[in-house]
Every structure is written in C-alpha cells, then in structure tokens.
Amino acid sequence: MKKYITGISALICMAVLLFFESCYSVRIASKHAIPEPNIMPEGEGYWRDKQVYTLDTTVKLKILESEATVLNLCPDGFHSIEYRVTLGHVLLSGITLGKTKKIKLKCNCVKPQ
Amino acid sequence: MATTSTHLISQWDTFHQNGPFPAKMVLSTKPEARHIMPVAIDRYNDAADEIRRLIADAVTHHERFRPYGSTWSLNNIAHQQDRMHHNAFMNIKMDIASGDIHPQSPYQHGNLFFFQCGNTIKEISRYLFDHGKSLKTSGASNGQTIAGGISTGIHGSAMDVGSLQDCVVGINLITGPEPADVVYIERHTRPALNNTFAAKLKSKVIRNDDLFNAALVGLGSLGFIHGVVLEVENLFLLKRYVKYIKRAEALDLAENMNFPNSSFVIPSETDANGKPLRPYHFKVYVNPYNANEDYVAEVIYKKPYVPGYPDPIPSVRKAVYKELPDFMVMLAAKYNRVIPLIINAMKGTLFPKLDSETTGTLGEIFWDSLHKGKAFAVTIGIDNKDTTKALDTFLNFVNTEGPVPGAIAFRFAKATEATLGFTKYPMTCILEMDGVLWDDGPGIVSYSKFLTRFIEVFQQANISFTMHWGKNADWAFPGLVDYMFGNKKDAWINARSALLTQPMADVFSNDFLDSTGLSVYNAAANPGLIVSLNKNGNPDPTV
Numbered sequence: 056m057k058k059y060i061t062g063i064s065a066l067i068c069m070a071v072l073l074f075f076e077s078c079y080s081v082r083i084a085s086k087h088a089i090p091e092p093n094i095m096p097e098g099e100g101y102w103r104d105k106q107v108y109t110l111d112t113t114v115k116l117k118i119l120e121s122e123a124t125v126l127n128l129c130p131d132g133f134h135s136i137e138y139r140v141t142l143g144h145v146l147l148s149g150i151t152l153g154k155t156k157k158i159k160l161k162c163n164c165v166k167p168q
Numbered sequence: 169m170a171t172t173s174t175h176l177i178s179q180w181d182t183f184h185q186n187g188p189f190p191a192k193m194v195l196s197t198k199p200e201a202r203h204i205m206p207v208a209i210d211r212y213n214d215a216a217d218e219i220r221r222l223i224a225d226a227v228t229h230h231e232r233f234r235p236y237g238s239t240w241s242l243n244n245i246a247h248q249q250d251r252m253h254h255n256a257f258m259n260i261k262m263d264i265a266s267g268d269i270h271p272q273s274p275y276q277h278g279n280l281f282f283f284q285c286g287n288t289i290k291e292i293s294r295y296l297f298d299h300g301k302s303l304k305t306s307g308a309s310n311g312q313t314i315a316g317g318i319s320t321g322i323h324g325s326a327m328d329v330g331s332l333q334d335c336v337v338g339i340n341l342i343t344g345p346e347p348a349d350v351v352y353i354e355r356h357t358r359p360a361l362n363n364t365f366a367a368k369l370k371s372k373v374i375r376n377d378d379l380f381n382a383a384l385v386g387l388g389s390l391g392f393i394h395g396v397v398l399e400v401e402n403l404f405l406l407k408r409y410v411k412y413i414k415r416a417e418a419l420d421l422a423e424n425m426n427f428p429n430s431s432f433v434i435p436s437e438t439d440a441n442g443k444p445l446r447p448y449h450f451k452v453y454v455n456p457y458n459a460n461e462d463y464v465a466e467v468i469y470k471k472p473y474v475p476g477y478p479d480p481i482p483s484v485r486k487a488v489y490k491e492l493p494d495f496m497v498m499l500a501a502k503y504n505r506v507i508p509l510i511i512n513a514m515k516g517t518l519f520p521k522l523d524s525e526t527t528g529t530l531g532e533i534f535w536d537s538l539h540k541g542k543a544f545a546v547t548i549g550i551d552n553k554d555t556t557k558a559l560d561t562f563l564n565f566v567n568t569e570g571p572v573p574g575a576i577a578f579r580f581a582k583a584t585e586a587t588l589g590f591t592k593y594p595m596t597c598i599l600e601m602d603g604v605l606w607d608d609g610p611g612i613v614s615y616s617k618f619l620t621r622f623i624e625v626f627q628q629a630n631i632s633f634t635m636h637w638g639k640n641a642d643w644a645f646p647g648l649v650d651y652m653f654g655n656k657k658d659a660w661i662n663a664r665s666a667l668l669t670q671p672m673a674d675v676f677s678n679d680f681l682d683s684t685g686l687s688v689y690n691a692a693a694n695p696g697l698i699v700s701l702n703k704n705g706n707p708d709p710t711v
C-alpha cells in the first residue's frame with residue numbers, strides 16, 4: 056500500500072513538474088521600437104496601452120505558409136512578442152512526434168511612421 | 169487623404185485606471201500613407217483638413233470635442249463625454265531648413281524640429297538621436313505625446329532647464345472648422361519661423377508672447393494643437409548616481425541649491441578644487457513612514473556625448489518606480505496600520521537601486537514605464553525655499569490623517585513662462601506622492617477626502633502652491649485655481665476668449681475645465697490679445 060502511494064505521489068510530482076516546466080510564456084521586446092498604441096487603454100499590465108494582435112494556430116511541419124502568416128501580423132515589424140507554451144502544446148507535439156505544433160502568439164507592432 | 173476611424177463606446181479610462189468616465193465616441197485619425205502623399209507638409213495639411221472636418225461635425229451635432237494623447241494624465245483632464253479624439257497616430261516629423269527661419273530668430277535652424285501632436289517622447293527622442301540631437305528635458309518616462317505633455321506642463325528634474333513646454337517655440341493650433349481657423353503662434357520677442365513657413369502650413373501667424381504663453385499649457389482647451397516647433401540641442405550623455413542623503417543635506421540643497429558648498433559629495437563629480445559640481449538633475453525620495461531613515465538622492469550630471477558607454481537600459485529598468493502590488497490595496501482598505509510596514513518592506517522596489525551608476529542619453533535614462541495597476545499621484549509645485557515647511561506639512565498630514573499607500577519624492581524645475589504652468593516659482597520644488605489607488609474601507613481615509621484634506625491642510629499651513637494639471641486633486645475645490653494662479657487665471661481666460669469664438673470655446677471645454685472654473689468665457693476680452701506683434705511689441709503689418 057505504502058509503495059502504491061509513493062508511486063502515485065511520484066507521478067503527481069512529475070505531472071506538476073511537467074506542468075510548470077511546459078507552461079510558460081516568453082516576452083521579447085525591441086529596445087528602440089515605438090509600440091503601436093491602442094485607441095484606448097485595455098486590460099492590465101504590459102499590454103494595456105498597446106494594440107494587441109494574436110495568433111492561435113496549429114502548424115504542421117514544413118508548411119511554410121504558416122510562417123508567413125505569423126509575419127503578416129506586423130508588416131512593418133514587431134515591437135514585442137509573447138510566445139506561450141502550454142502543457143497541451145507540449146503533449147500535442149509529443150503525440151505527433153513533433154510534426155504538429157500549436158503556436159500561441161501575442162504581439163504588438165511598431166507604430167507606423 | 170487622412171482617414172478617421174470611429175469607435176462607439178460607453179466609457180473611457182486613463183492608462184492608470186483613474187476612471188472609468190462615461191463617453192460616447194472616440195475618433196482616431198491617421199495621416200495619409202507616405203507612398204501616396206510623399207511630401208510631409210502635404211500629409212500634414214491634409215490631416216489639418218481632416219481635423220477641421222471632425223470639428224465641423226462636432227459643431228453640427230452640438231457636441232464637444234476633446235483631443236487626447238497617451239491617456240497618461242491621472243484625472244479627467246483628457247476626458248470629454250461627447251467626442252474624443254485619439255491623436256497618437258498623428259506623428260509626422262519635419263526638419264526645419266535655414267530658409268524657414270525668421271530673420272530675427274535667436275534659434276539655429278539645426279536645433280528646430282516640427283512634430284505633429286501624436287509623436288511620443290520616445291518617438292521624438294529616437295528621431296532626434298538619428299539627427300545627433302536630444303530633447304533638453306523630459307518627464308521621468310517617455311510615453312506621453314508631445315501635445316498631451318505640454319498641455320499639462322510636464323517636467324523632470326532638470327532644474328536649470330525647466331519643463332517640457334519651455335522647449336516649445338511655435339504652436340500650430342486648429343481653433344475651429346474653417347480654413348481661417350488654422351493659426352501658427354510664436355512669441356513676438358523670440359520669433360522662430362518666418363511667414364513663408366507659416367504659409368506652407370496654411371496658417372495665419374500670430375506672434376504674441378501673452379497668447380503664446382497661454383497656449384503653452386492649454387489644458388486641451390485652446391483648440392486642437394496640431395503640431396509644435398521644438399528647440400532641441402546636441403546629443404549629450406547623462407550620468408546618474410543613486411545615493412543615500414541625510415535629510416538635512418537634502419533640504420539644504422533643496423532650499424539653497426548651493427551644490428558647491430554642500431557636504432553631499434559624489435567624489436567623481438567635483439571641480440579642480442574638490443567642490444561638488446552642480447548637477448543637471450536632482451531628485452530626492454522619502455519614505456513617509458520612517459522618520460529615522462535617510463533619504464535617497466538621484467543625482468544626474470550632464471556630459472558630452474561619447475559613444476561606447478555600457479548599455480544603460482537593463483539597469484534603468486530595474487530602477488523605474490514600481491507600484492505596490494494589488495494585495496496592498498486590499499490590505500490597506502481594512503488595516504491601514506500595515507501600510508508603513510509594507511512601504512518599509514518594499515523600499516527596494518519603490519526607490520531606485522542604491523549606489524548604482526548609469527550612463528545614457530536623456531532618452532535612455534528616462535525610459536519606458538509599464539502599467540502595474542491602478543495608481544494615484546498628487547503633485548504640487550512650491551517655491552523651493554518652502555521645501556522643509558511643505559515636506560513636513562505633507563509628512564505630518566499622511567502620518568496623522570493617513571497612512572495612505574504611497575511614497576514621497578521631490579524634484580526641481582526653474583520657472584516656466586507658461587501662464588498656467590504649475591512650475592511657476594523661480595525655482596519650483598515639485599513635491600509629489602505616487603502610490604496605489606486604494607478602495608475606500610473602514611480602516612483608511614477615503615481617497616476623495618484625502619484629496620480635499622490635502623488642499624485644506626496646505627492652505628491652512630499658509631503655503632503657496634500649485635498642482636500638476638495631469639495628476640490627482642480635488643479639482644472642484646472652491647477657489648483652487650485662484651489660490652494657485654491669482655490674476656494669471658484671468659489672463660488665461662482672456663487669451664482663450666480672444667482666440668476662440670464663444671461656441672468654439674464650449675466645444676473645447678470639458679468637465680475638468682468646468683469644475684476648475686476655467687471654462688468661463690469673457691466676451692469682452694481685448695481683441696488686441698491676438699494681434700501679431702513685431703519684436704518691439706508693436707502691431708506687425710507684415711502678417
């Protein structure tokens with residue numbers, strides 16, 4: 056019985072670790088770029104004064120069009136990009152042996168000059 | 169052609185969530201694309217036509233019209249419930265050629281630049297950097313638009329430079345729907361651009377110090393500021409130090425500005441005799457809830473620009489003022505006694521990092537600021553000679569009637585020429601508290617009472633003060649603007665009444681202006697106030 060509980064605990068620990076390891080977001084911003092403002096402040100935090108564009112899609116490896124879709128978000132360049140990876144994304148990639156990937160992007164473009 | 173998008177809304181708010189305020193409509197204008205209209209001045213004039221069209225539409229619908237910039241003002245000065253205009257996309261920039269300069273101008277053409285209203289400070293700094301130039305001063309951060317920034321009179325602590333509006337030498341205003349309502353104004357004693365340039369802007373020229381000074385800090389109410397001419401200077405570096413400073417040393421410097429004879433010395437910033445140099449910027453941070461603690465000084469020296477210095481931006485970001493977390497607001501509403509404990513515990517994030525040294529351009533040192541929750545800011549201008557009295561009044565007030573969740577700082581700026589500029593004292597000490605906007609609760613003074621009591625307490629202490637137009641105050645406090653500005657209030661009302669027709673004065677009014685008593689119209693204002701003058705102060709027949 057004790058062995059059984061230890062096994063379950065280990066599994067839970069691994070799941071929690073995997074969850075924290077694989078659920079993260081990375082935000083990158085260009086230092087000198089001027090952010091495209093939104094018409095009115097919205098939400099809280101970093102994006103409050105920025106026009107936000109999002110991309111939530113699934114891409115299959117070797118489909119180049121999808122890469123172009125990402126770039127079409129900001130024709131003149133990005134001010135900042137937040138890339139989010141969740142447990143679901145990791146599992147999907149694992150199950151499909153890396154052939155199918157979920158992309159979840161939030162970004163702000165440079166202000167048109 | 170410039171295009172305007174229309175957004176129907178029910179409420180509008182500021183960057184720091186000081187509202188929400190009821191609102192009907194936001195209009196946002198984008199100038200024509202460069203590849204369709206390649207000449208900047210054509211795009212600019214085309215945008216002016218669009219703004220006139222929008223004003224005409226507001227007039228037709230008997231509605232008010234209020235431009236706003238980055239919504240960084242922490243009160244309702246930028247709000248208007250009928251039609252609001254979002255300017256941030258109006259960011260045309262123009263260099264000034266030698267042939268554009270007025271023959272009697274004291275300015276060098278290479279130091280003058282023309283910026284459309286929606287350019288932000290960051291954007292302007294970047295553009296100037298590419299020209300080897302810099303703004304002379306800015307606020308502590310860079311997100312304000314140029315028109316929004318000058319309209320409330322923003323400042324940093326460049327004590328011998330002044331405030332942002334003091335770098336403006338020409339203003340292009342749209343005061344109504346007609347082509348004749350586009351005016352370019354300057355000081356008659358210091359003209360900047362010639363009549364030919366004004367004609368290129370399709371503007372009537374008015375050179376008149378009084379009108380110009382009234383328009384410099386116009387509170388969004390002297391018409392639509394379409395563009396401004398800024399005087400800038402060659403790129404320079406700033407070297408920033410953060411050190412503990414004894415209260416007595418800080419207050420002595422604040423009141424006497426006698427840096428060479430101060431006991432506060434930064435060893436690397438002394439002259440050949442070992443005497444401290446006068447800094448470019450001097451700011452002091454105070455923990456209001458610990459009387460025994462030394463203050464923190466941010467001292468910045470101006471240096472010639474030499475490339476190759478270490479990138480200052482990561483370290484500057486760590487030092488930017490950080491708001492207290494939301495949990496503090498919750499706690500504060502219930503148990504105000506925890507506020508001093510939290511402020512003490514969070515000193516590391518509230519104040520800049522001690523013993524740090526950073527070098528960068530003005531644009532790099534006063535870098536991006538991020539939204540970290542609902543915030544309030546109370547900022548007054550006082551004569552620097554009154555610093556000790558005012559600081560002690562403030563400390564006593566927040567310790568007896570508070571505590572409230574905020575920290576105190578003071579900065580300095582020399583007097584502005586703007587009629588309603590709040591930095592009006594020969595050397596203005598800007599005394600401020602920034603903090604978290606709290607919810608009313610049994611354990612804490614209510615926010616609105618705090619704002620009202622603040623004014624009462626300072627008036628009872630007999631301290632002459634002004635308040636920052638873009639910050640929090642009980643703006644409807646009876647007689648507040650008279651107390652702050654005396655007969656300059658009438659001078660401003662008269663200049664506005666002479667420049668705008670009565671219906672247009674109403675179009676460019678809002679609740680803020682009504683509650684401060686500044687929307688009053690003087691139909692008998694002297695028309696001479698808008699006469700263009702020559703350098704000797706006589707009517708100028710050439711315009």
Ligand SMILES: Cc1cc2nc3c(=O)[nH]c(=O)nc-3n(C[C@H](O)[C@H](O)[C@H](O)COP(=O)(O)OP(=O)(O)OC[C@H]3O[C@@H](n4cnc5c(N)ncnc54)[C@H](O)[C@@H]3O)c2cc1C
Pocket residue numbers: 183184234235236237238239240241242245246247255285306307308309311312313314315316317318319320321322323324387388389391392393394537636637638639
């Ligand atoms: C993070 C932060 C840091 C700050 N730091 C400082 C500081 O260091 N020093 C300081 O002095 N202040 C500071 N402030 C206050 C702020 O800089 C001022 O309130 C400033 O006026 C805001 O500029 P804005 O572009 O956001 O204008 P808004 O707040 O949008 O508008 C301000 C006023 O300008 C008017 N206006 C805007 N555009 C036009 C136009 N085209 N024509 C006519 N009127 C117009 C509006 O109607 C309104 O009356 C800070 C505020 C924040 C949020």
